[in-house]
Amino acid sequence: MIRTRFAPSPTGYLHVGGLRTALFNYLLARKEGGSFILRVEDTDQKRRVDEAVQQIIDMLHWAGIEFDEGPYIQSERLEVYKRHARQLLEAGHAYYCFCSQERIEKVRQEQIEKKQHPGYDRHCRDNRLDEAENRIENGEPHVVRMKLPLEGERVFTDLVRGVVRIPYNVLDDQVIIKSDGYPTYHLAVVVDDHLMEISHIIRGEEWLSSTPKHFLLYEYFGWEPPRMAHLPLLLNPDRSKLSKRSGHVAVEDYRSMGILPEALVNFVALLGWNPGDDRELFTLDELIREFTIERVNKAGAVFDIEKLKWMNGEYIKNCSIGRLTELVKPYLFDAGFDISDLKKLEKVVELIRTRIATLPEAVEETAFAYKSDIMPEDDKAKELVDLDSSKKLFSVLIERFSGDTALTGEEFKTKVQVIGKELDIKGKLLFMPIRVALTGKAKGPDLPHLVDILGMEEVFKRIGRWKP
Numbered sequence: 001m002i003r004t005r006f007a008p009s010p011t012g013y014l015h016v017g018g019l020r021t022a023l024f025n026y027l028l029a030r031k032e033g034g035s036f037i038l039r040v041e042d043t044d045q046k047r048r049v050d051e052a053v054q055q056i057i058d059m060l061h062w063a064g065i066e067f068d069e070g071p072y073i074q075s076e077r078l079e080v081y082k083r084h085a086r087q088l089l090e091a092g093h094a095y096y097c098f099c100s101q102e103r104i105e106k107v108r109q110e111q112i113e114k115k116q117h118p119g120y121d122r123h124c125r126d127n128r129l130d131e132a133e134n135r136i137e138n139g140e141p142h143v144v145r146m147k148l149p150l151e152g153e154r155v156f157t158d159l160v161r162g163v164v165r166i167p168y169n170v171l172d173d174q175v176i177i178k179s180d181g182y183p184t185y186h187l188a189v190v191v192d193d194h195l196m197e198i199s200h201i202i203r204g205e206e207w208l209s210s211t212p213k214h215f216l217l218y219e220y221f222g223w224e225p226p227r228m229a230h231l232p233l234l235l236n237p238d239r240s241k242l243s244k245r246s247g248h249v250a251v252e253d254y255r256s257m258g259i260l261p262e263a264l265v266n267f268v269a270l271l272g273w274n275p276g277d278d279r280e281l282f283t284l285d286e287l288i289r290e291f292t293i294e295r296v297n298k299a300g301a302v303f304d305i306e307k308l309k310w311m312n313g314e315y316i317k318n319c320s321i322g323r324l325t326e327l328v329k330p331y332l333f334d335a336g337f338d339i340s341d342l343k344k345l346e347k348v349v350e351l352i353r354t355r356i357a358t359l360p361e362a363v364e365e366t367a368f369a370y371k372s373d374i375m376p377e378d379d380k381a382k383e384l385v386d387l388d389s390s391k392k393l394f395s396v397l398i399e400r401f402s403g404d405t406a407l408t409g410e411e412f413k414t415k416v417q418v419i420g421k422e423l424d425i426k427g428k429l430l431f432m433p434i435r436v437a438l439t440g441k442a443k444g445p446d447l448p449h450l451v452d453i454l455g456m457e458e459v460f461k462r463i464g465r466w467k468p
């Protein structure tokens with residue numbers, strides 16, 4: 001039975017890297033008919049942010065990633081971890097440590113000066129358990145540390161990286177219970193993954209170096225460890241590590257930027273995973289069908305926002321008109337457009353859907369339909385309406401047809417062509433100036449459709465503005 005989990009620490013927003021981790025765990029569970037579990041790892045009370053859990057759940061839900069169990073909350077399970085720490089203490093795999101922060105810091109400084117590997121010097125490692133318990137009864141502050149082998153290395157198989165070897169001498173006797181009685185991540189993660197019968201752990205590369213400690217804990221408890229897969233780092237296009245400084249990293253930010261959830265999911269799925277061919281567009285269901293850990297690579301994955309925008313544009317093109325209309329509504333409303341006529345709005349949205357990559361771009365593209373004071377968007381556009389040929393074209397159009405308010409867009413276009421012939425105005429010089437007069441832009445949606453949306457009266461009003 002496949003059981004996977006997403007185990008975020010509620011320290012703030014859901015990071016796009018977290019979304020990818022959640023997604024891969026979800027995909028594996030769904031593909032194999034298993035379960036996907038949400039576990040909140042909030043044992044670091046200093047870093048805990050109150051709203052974060054709800055935020056994370058909301059964002060997963062927005063992305064369409066539903067969990068089958070949980071959220072399990074680690075801070076509600078302190079007794080479980082204490083019991084397990086006790087077991088390790090009694091078996092001699094862990095010990096009470098009474099060293100003060102100052103002492104630990106001093107030792108560190110000395111090690112650095114001597115150019116030694118800085119770390120805890122295992123001062124309390126050989127304390128006797130009964131003596132330590134007496135000191136605790138007397139109120140001495142303490143932590144619990146696990147014992148690490150003093151030499152040798154851990155060799156294990158990672159589903160992404162293959163055989164990994166990590167020497168023990170780069171690792172400390174890890175604190176497993178802190179002075180506040182809370183477990184550290186390392187103890188809690190192992191105990192919970194075991195008790196929750198997790199079969200596969202898929203998580204970020206940053207946890208790879210901790211994995212030997214986790215394997216040791218499994219061994220100390222006599223448990224079978226789950227399979228592990230560590231996902232590649234997310235990189236900026238310049239191959240530096242993706243961070244807040246380099247751009248947006250919160251899933252929420254992408255939602256506010258007008259990225260569709262299925263586009264973001266599709267995009268993060270391809271950060272480190274590939275289908276084995278050059279297909280790029282996948283629905284969640286297709287991802288479930290196609291996903292395998294074997295196709296996850298270990299090389300860092302570049303987070304290319306331009307590609308995300310392209311993908312989003314593809315999803316916008318293929319979105320149902322009803323849904324797309326609902327999605328752009330808030331942006332148009334905020335721009336002050338009167339969008340009360342739903343029929344009109346749907347027509348406008350239909351017209352511009354192939355022209356936008358993100359939802360807020362709809363404001364600019366639909367402005368022609370909701371603003372009357374349309375002006376040329378730049379000097380080039382202005383030049384087009386100011387051409388002598390354009391002035392002439394506008395004058396003739398108004399003289400002959402401005403009374404004809406029943407013209408359809410197609411009929412209007414035909415008339416323009418006829419007059420173009422008469423005046424010997426061709427190609428770009430014929431339609432572009434009209435487009436500028438109507439929308440402010442030389443390029444844009446199909447003219448007949450534009451005209452139908454605006455209505456002939458408005459069309460002549462806008463053209464009239466530019467006639468001599």
Ligand code: GLU
Pocket residue numbers: 007008009041185189202203204207
């Ligand atoms: N709580 C850890 C995190 O926030 C989870 C790491 C893991 O999946 O084991 O990334």
